[in-house]
Amino acid sequence: MTAAMDQSRMSGWDAALARRTKSLGGGEITAILALAGASDVITFSGGFPDPATFPTPVLADIAARLITQDPGVALQYSATEGIAGVRDYVAGRLAALQGRMPGPPELMVTSGGIDCMELVAKSYLDAGDTVVVESPTYLGAIMAFRGYEANVRGVPVDGDGLRTDVLADLLAAGLRPKILYTIPDFQNPTGLTMSASRRSELIALARRYGFLILEDVAYRDLHFEQPPPDSLWSMAPDVVLQAGTFSKIFCPGFRMGWAAGPAEIISRLVVAKQNSDQCAGALGQRMLEEYGRGGHMERQIVASRALYARRAALMGQALTAHMPEGTTWTAPQGGFYIWVTAPEGVDTVALSAAARARKVAYVPGRPFYPADDGAAKIRLAYSRVADELIDEGIHRIGGVLRTALEEL
Numbered sequence: 381m382t383a384a385m386d387q388s389r390m391s392g393w394d395a396a397l398a399r400r401t402k403s404l405g406g407g408e409i410t411a412i413l414a415l416a417g418a419s420d421v422i423t424f425s426g427g428f429p430d431p432a433t434f435p436t437p438v439l440a441d442i443a444a445r446l447i448t449q450d451p452g453v454a455l456q457y458s459a460t461e462g463i464a465g466v467r468d469y470v471a472g473r474l475a476a477l478q479g480r481m482p483g484p485p486e487l488m489v490t491s492g493g494i495d496c497m498e499l500v501a502k503s504y505l506d507a508g509d510t511v512v513v514e515s516p517t518y519l520g521a522i523m524a525f526r527g528y529e530a531n532v533r534g535v536p537v538d539g540d541g542l543r544t545d546v547l548a549d550l551l552a553a554g555l556r557p558k559i560l561y562t563i564p565d566f567q568n569p570t571g572l573t574m575s576a577s578r579r580s581e582l583i584a585l586a587r588r589y590g591f592l593i594l595e596d597v598a599y600r601d602l603h604f605e606q607p608p609p610d611s612l613w614s615m616a617p618d619v620v621l622q623a624g625t626f627s628k629i630f631c632p633g634f635r636m637g638w639a640a641g642p643a644e645i646i647s648r649l650v651v652a653k654q655n656s657d658q659c660a661g662a663l664g665q666r667m668l669e670e671y672g673r674g675g676h677m678e679r680q681i682v683a684s685r686a687l688y689a690r691r692a693a694l695m696g697q698a699l700t701a702h703m704p705e706g707t708t709w710t711a712p713q714g715g716f717y718i719w720v721t722a723p724e725g726v727d728t729v730a731l732s733a734a735a736r737a738r739k740v741a742y743v744p745g746r747p748f749y750p751a752d753d754g755a756a757k758i759r760l761a762y763s764r765v766a767d768e769l770i771d772e773g774i775h776r777i778g779g780v781l782r783t784a785l786e787e788l
């Protein structure tokens with residue numbers, strides 16, 4: 381096949397894309413993330429846990445035991461809602477950590493955190509329905525909602541999390557979301573946490589206006605010192621669906637998560653999962669259960685918190701040392717991210733090529749916003765970069781910003 385034929389065939393397939401997929405875009409961020417793979421680049425992009433937190437000897441033992449002694453469960457299809465023993469383990473863990481035990485119909489095992497967003501979107505969103513998100517928010521969630529042609533509307537955040545006053549005004553003016561998606565603890569991308577009073581206000585609004593709160597607790601357990609305020613789901617299980625993931629506290633390679641919420645909703649998500657991947661992988665489910673019941677999970681989380689707290693502190697010091705005047709950043713108390721605001725006029729998407737030339741990678745802010753915003757923002761993940769590279773990486777970003785400011 382000639383290069384020209386090859387090209388015409390590719391554009392032919394692109395023309396065949398579903399309308400909902402065409403409007404998704406996403407190429408820009410894929411290209412930026414691809415840079416992060418280069419081995420000689422100091423990378424602050426991607427919300428990856430450090431592989432040092434993957435307990436390989438323990439996992440090797442558990443895997444060998446399950447494969448030889450429990451193949452009929454561990455290597456088989458599982459029930460769509462998850463293996464009963466695994467759900468029992470996850471329910472017990474939620475009771476211990478969040479003070480509320482979901483009943484069996486209120487809990488299912490998902491294939492990581494994003495699976496829950498996809499299942500909710502598939503089950504509940506018609507084209508044109510409104511989903512309110514924090515602005516900025518996790519890009520994967522925006523894409524999941526847009527994938528079902530939802531109208532994704534942002535509400536700003538401040539140091540106390542989602543601006544419930546702005547939300548209240550929008551609702552009073554007639555906005556009627558079906559779902560409000562929030563990451564209340566150590567949010568992606570800002571690292572900010574929703575205060576206890578904002579949580580209560582949000583729940584009151586959900587009850588008053590009849591929308592579902594989709595609470596993403598991806599980073600909840602990775603607090604540095606104080607745990608975050610009570611989870612929304614534990615406060616209001618009637619109007620909150622909690623999406624959890626084990627990717628950040630166990631290993632993303634297993635793709636394990638949970639959904640906890642009203643039984644009526646969970647039963648719908650189970651049907652949706654039957655129509656997608658049918659069940660989360662049984663081997664991963666049983667590995668999770670054995671690892672968790674053996675006490676390894678909670679022990680490792682203590683060590684992971686110390687690791688990420690140290691990296692966040694190193695990054696904070698490096699930012700103080702190297703950022704140009706007028707730059708600000710958040711001081712997260714948990715999670716993986718610091719959110720940087722460069723001086724007005726800087727376009728961090730345009731600067732990513734200059735950053736690549738200096739062999740450093742970050743994620744520019746724009747894709748985290750549902751509307752056109754965030755040109756001067758940068759998300760920095762400190763989770764997977766070696767301690768000794770943090771200062772040099774931030775020094776390089778500082779250099780990129782200084783050069784851009786001189787040219788403004």
Ligand SMILES: Cc1ncc(COP(=O)(O)O)c(C=O)c1O
Pocket residue numbers: 427491492493494495518520563568596598625626627632635636637
């Ligand atoms: C807020 C948030 N939710 C969900 C996910 C996805 O989790 P998983 O990899 O388990 O699908 C991420 C991953 O970066 C995230 O930051």
